[in-house]
Amino acid sequence: MKKFRHITAITAIGVTASLALAGCAGGGGDNGGGDDGGDLGTITLGYLPSWTDGLSMSYLAQDQLEKLGYTVEMEEMTEAGPLYTGLAQGDFDVYPSAWPEVTHAAYMEQYGDDLEDLGAYYEGAVLTLAVPTYMDDINSIEDLAGQADRFGGQITGIEPGAGLTAQTQDSAMPEYGLDGEYELLTSSTAGMLAELDTAYSSEEDIVVTLWRPFWAYNDWDMKDLEDPKGAMGDPETLNFIAHAGTSDEFPEAAELFGQIKLDDEQYGSLEGLVTSDEYEGDPEAAVDAWIEESGDQFDWLVTE
Numbered sequence: 001m002k003k004f005r006h007i008t009a010i011t012a013i014g015v016t017a018s019l020a021l022a023g024c025a026g027g028g029g030d031n032g033g034g035d036d037g038g039d040l041g042t043i044t045l046g047y048l049p050s051w052t053d054g055l056s057m058s059y060l061a062q063d064q065l066e067k068l069g070y071t072v073e074m075e076e077m078t079e080a081g082p083l084y085t086g087l088a089q090g091d092f093d094v095y096p097s098a099w100p101e102v103t104h105a106a107y108m109e110q111y112g113d114d115l116e117d118l119g120a121y122y123e124g125a126v127l128t129l130a131v132p133t134y135m136d137d138i139n140s141i142e143d144l145a146g147q148a149d150r151f152g153g154q155i156t157g158i159e160p161g162a163g164l165t166a167q168t169q170d171s172a173m174p175e176y177g178l179d180g181e182y183e184l185l186t187s188s189t190a191g192m193l194a195e196l197d198t199a200y201s202s203e204e205d206i207v208v209t210l211w212r213p214f215w216a217y218n219d220w221d222m223k224d225l226e227d228p229k230g231a232m233g234d235p236e237t238l239n240f241i242a243h244a245g246t247s248d249e250f251p252e253a254a255e256l257f258g259q260i261k262l263d264d265e266q267y268g269s270l271e272g273l274v275t276s277d278e279y280e281g282d283p284e285a286a287v288d289a290w291i292e293e294s295g296d297q298f299d300w301l302v303t304e
Contacts, residue, residue: 044092050189054097079161088114098241102233103163119258120237128224140226175231259300
């Protein structure tokens with residue numbers, strides 16, 4: 001099924017990235033770099049492959065940085081907390097798709113003195129609780145109250161360390177009186193999507209934690225639950241967040257990141273290709289295809 005091939009693709013990309021890191025651990029820092037790259041130094045990008053905004057933007061950034069003349073190393077992480085810790089410590093240089101205003105606000109507050117914002121590439125990112133559209137009578141988070149039996153007493157979530165998890169558990173559930181009725185089930189993004197696919201295929205009731213932008217909305221007909229109390233947080237931007245001093249060390253890269261802007265359609269087409277069956281396990285080819293299809297829309301695009 002298409003959904004599971006998407007999930008498999010994400011896993012395969014992660015394995016590929018890990019093997020590439022193992023291959024370069026002892027040496028010359030040329031992982032991911034093109035034959036003509038490296039003159040401007042080596043930049044390491046940290047990302048969470050299960051959050052496909054970060055996956056997509058990391059490989060777009062790799063492509064663009066290599067064309068500028070950098071060597072690019074990719075460091076896959078599994079949780080936001082260690083990612084921000086590593087970024088603050090300088091273990092890698094840039095996180096290409098941070099959610100600094102709401103989702104990752106606690107990490108920004110904790111590590112802010114050691115981080116540098118290189119600019120936002122996307123406006124209007126949101127965290128949501130969502131249900132399949134066939135659930136006609138559930139349209140607001142308020143509608144979940146008193147309905148726990150329909151959902152097995154569970155809201156199906158993602159990684160325990162994700163900002164979305166904290167926002168749901170610490171804000172939305174108590175705000176709407178759900179914390180005594182529901183348990184937030186955490187595992188992984190892939191695990192959440194597998195649960196969603198199983199329920200969806202049988203038109204069973206399920207409520208999941210989601211976010212926009214995310215390719216899952218293209219594969220399942222989902223509706224975000226209204227949030228009249230604003231407990232899931234305000235819309236925010238997606239940003240390039242770097243280790244402090246990165247703009248001084250890599251000024252050309254910092255200038256590029258400050259120029260990258262994508263709207264919904266442009267971002268959606270990028271993520272759609274990177275997570276597609278056609279380019280499963282080959283995000284570099286997906287980025288090449290996206291640039292070929294959409295490149296004439298961008299004055300910031302670096303071409304060879």
